[in-house]
Amino acid sequence: xxxxxxxxxxxxxxxxxxxxxxxxxxxxxxxxxxxxxxxxxxxxxxxxxxxxxxxxxxxxxxxxxxxxxxxxxxxxxxxxxxxxxxxxxxxxxxxxxxxxxxxxxxxxxxxxxxxxxxxxxxxxxxxxxxxxxxxxxxxxxxxxxxxxxxxxxxxxxxxxxxxxxxxxxxxxxxxxxxxxxxxxxxxxxxxxxxxxxxxxxxxxxxxxxxxxxxxxxxxxxxxxxxxxxxxxxxxxxxxxxxxxxxxxxxxxxxxxxxxxxxxxxxxxxxxxxxxxxxxxxxxxxxxxxxxxxxxxxxxxxxxxxxxxxxxxxxxxxxxxxxxxxxxxxxxxxxxxxxxxxxxxxxxxxxxxxxxxxxxxxxxxxxxxxxxxxxxxxxxxxxxxxxxxxxxxxxxxxxxxxxxxxxxxxxxxxxxxxxxxxxxxxxxxxxxxxxxxxxxxxxxxxxxxxxxxxxxxx
Numbered sequence: 001x002x003x004x005x006x007x008x009x010x011x012x013x014x015x016x017x018x019x020x021x022x023x024x025x026x027x028x029x030x031x032x033x034x035x036x037x038x039x040x041x042x043x044x045x046x047x048x049x050x051x052x053x054x055x056x057x058x059x060x061x062x063x064x065x066x067x068x069x070x071x072x073x074x075x076x077x078x079x080x081x082x083x084x085x086x087x088x089x090x091x092x093x094x095x096x097x098x099x100x101x102x103x104x105x106x107x108x109x110x111x112x113x114x115x116x117x118x119x120x121x122x123x124x125x126x127x128x129x130x131x132x133x134x135x136x137x138x139x140x141x142x143x144x145x146x147x148x149x150x151x152x153x154x155x156x157x158x159x160x161x162x163x164x165x166x167x168x169x170x171x172x173x174x175x176x177x178x179x180x181x182x183x184x185x186x187x188x189x190x191x192x193x194x195x196x197x198x199x200x201x202x203x204x205x206x207x208x209x210x211x212x213x214x215x216x217x218x219x220x221x222x223x224x225x226x227x228x229x230x231x232x233x234x235x236x237x238x239x240x241x242x243x244x245x246x247x248x249x250x251x252x253x254x255x256x257x258x259x260x261x262x263x264x265x266x267x268x269x270x271x272x273x274x275x276x277x278x279x280x281x282x283x284x285x286x287x288x289x290x291x292x293x294x295x296x297x298x299x300x301x302x303x304x305x306x307x308x309x310x311x312x313x314x315x316x317x318x319x320x321x322x323x324x325x326x327x328x329x330x331x332x333x334x335x336x337x338x339x340x341x342x343x344x345x346x347x348x349x350x351x352x353x354x355x356x357x358x359x360x361x362x363x364x365x366x367x368x369x370x371x372x373x374x375x376x377x378x379x380x381x382x383x384x385x386x387x388x389x390x391x392x393x394x395x396x397x398x399x400x401x402x403x404x405x406x407x408x409x410x411x412x413x414x415x416x417x418x419x420x421x422x423x424x425x426x427x428x429x430x431x432x433x434x435x436x437x438x439x440x441x442x443x444x445x446x447x448x449x450x451x452x453x454x455x456x457x
Contacts, residue, residue: 040354041071047345047357052076054361057342059314059331060089062238063349066324067246072238079312079332092215093330095236097308097315100184102203102234104140104288105248106191108258109206115194125190126159130166133173136190139183140287141266143274145171146182158185177266177274177285200232211247213240241328245319262287263304263321303350307343316343318350325350363387364399367419368406376415380422387426395427 038046044063051057058076062069074087110116116125118137122144123129125136131146138144147167149158156164162182170178188199195202200218208216216236236244251259265284266274276285283292289304305318314331327350331342341357348355363383370379386393400423407416 038354040349040352044071044345044349044355045073047355048073048075048342050357051342051345056333057331058087058333059093059329059342060087060091060238061330061346062089062242062326062328064242064326069242076333090215090237090239092217092235092237093315093332094233094311094313095241095315095330096232096234097310097313098236098241098306098317099234101244101248101288101306101317102207103184103187103191104262105207105253106199106202107136107140107187108254108262108287110191110194112255112258116190122186122190125193126186129159129162131162131169131173135173136187138173139187139190141177141274142179142183142285143174143177143266143268144180144183145169145173145176145178146180146186148180148182157189158182159189174269176268177276179276179285203234207244207253208240210252211243213243216240216244238328238330241317241330242326245317245326249319263289263291263302265291305347305350314343316346318346320350320352323352325352361393362399363393363395364403364423366393367400367422368403371403371407371415371419376418380418383422383426395423397423397427 041063044061048057048061052075060074061071063071072089074089074091076087078085078087078091107116107118111118116136118140119135122131122134122136122139131144134144134146139146146162147170149161149165149167170176170180191202192199195206197205198220200220203218207213208218213236216234219233219235247253248262249259254262263286265286268274273284276283276290283290285291286304289306291302291304293302302321303318304321305316307316307318308314312332314329314333316327316329316331318328319326327346329342329346333342341362345355345357363386366386367379367383370382387395400419404416404419407413407419
C-alpha cells in the first residue's frame with residue numbers, strides 16, 4: 001500500500017464526531033398530521049436513503065445488536081468489474097482503509113505466540129533506518145514521529161524510501177500523537193519478517209480463515225503494467241466484517257489481555273493520553289482503533305471505531321464496548337463526496353441516537369470535490385455562488401482547515417493557502433483570526449498531513 005494511505009486519520013475521526021453532533025439537530029417539519037415516530041432502524045434507512053438520493057451515498061450498511069443483525073441494506077450501484085449493477089447487501093467492497101485494524105491484531109497475535117515484544121526496537125526487524133528509539137508500540141499507537149514518504153514515483157518500499165531520503169522525524173518517539181500511514185506500512189514488514197509469510201498470506205491464514213471470513217480477499221502488492229509499485233488491496237463484505245469484530249472481541253484470535261490492549265488509550269511519555277480528536281469532541285487512540293464516548297453518551301461509555309477513505313472508497317467500522325452494538329458502512333460513492341455525512345449517520349446509530357441525515361451540504365466538501373475534478377478556479381467560483389445560501393449549505397472552519405491540510409499533503413501549497421484565504425474572507429472573521437489561520441497553515445506545512453482522500457469528502 002502507498003505510504004500516503006489515510007495518514008493522520010484523527011482529522012477524519014474528529015470531523016465525524018463534530019458532524020455526528022450537528023446532524024442530531026431535528027429538522028423543521030411541515031405543518032400537518034403528526035407522523036409516527038420511526039424506529040431507530042427505520043431512521044437509519046431513511047437517513048441513508050436521503051443521502052443516496054442526494055448523490056452522497058452509494059454503498060451498504062449493517063447494524064447488529066448483541067450479535068444479531070437488525071439492519072442490513074444496500075443503496076446505489078456497484079463499481080469496477082460490476083459497474084452499473086444494482087448493489088446488494090452481500091456485495092464485496094474495497095475495505096483497504098480498514099487495514100490498520102487487521103495489522104494491529106496481526107502484531108498482537110505474534111506477540112501472544114512469543115514471536116516478538118511490543119517494546120522491541122523497530123531496528124531489530126527493519127535495520128538501518130535513521131530513527132533511533134522507535135519501538136513497535138510506537139508504531140501501533142502512532143506515537144513514533146516517523147515522517148510520511150511517498151513511494152509512487154520512486155517505486156521503493158517504505159523502508160527503502162526512508163533509508164535513502166532520510167526525512168526528518170516529525171517529533172521524538174512517544175512525545176506526541178499523529179496518525180501516519182508509514183507506521184502501518186512498517187508494521188506489515190515486521191509481520192512478514194517474523195512470520196515468514198507475505199502479509200496477504202498471513203492475514204488469510206491467521207485471521208480470515210479462523211473467523212470463516214469466506215468472502216474476504218487480499219490482492220498482494222506488486223508492479224503494474226508500467227512497472228510502478230501497486231499497493232495491496234483488501235476486499236470484504238458486511239457480514240465478514242461483522243464476523244471480524246465479533247471474533248476479535250470474543251478472543252478467537254487474541255489472548256484476553258491483548259484484546260483489552262487494543263482498546264486501551266495510548267499514553268505519551270508525560271503520562272497523558274494521546275489525543276486523537278478535536279476540541280469539544282475528544283477522542284483517544286488504542287492500537288488500530290479510535291476511542292471515545294460518542295455523541296450523547298455518558299462518561300465511561302466507550303465506543304471504538306476506524307474510519308477512512310482510500311482511492312474512492314470509504315469504510316466505517318465501529319462498535320460500542322458497553323452496549324454490544326456494531327455498525328458498519330461501506331461506501332463507493334465517486335470521490336467519496338458524502339463520506340463524512342454517511343459516517344455521521346452511523347456514528348449516531350452506534351451511540352444510540354436517532355439517525356438524521358445532515359439537512360445541509362458542506363461547502364468545504366463541495367469545494368474539495370471541485371478542486372479534485374475541475375481545479376481551483378471552478379472551486380472558488382462555486383463557493384462564491386453558494387456560501388451565502390445558508391438554507392442549503394454550511395461552512396465549517398474545521399472542515400476548511402481539514403481540506404487545506406489535505407491539499408498540503410498533495411504538494412499543492414498554493415491551493416491550500418487559497419482555501420483558507422477564501423474561507424477567511426467570507427466568514428466575517430477579524431484580521432487577527434485570519435492571521436491565526438495563516439499561522440496554522442504555516443505550521444501544517446511542517447506537520448504530518450491529511451490523506452489525499454479527504455479532498456473529496
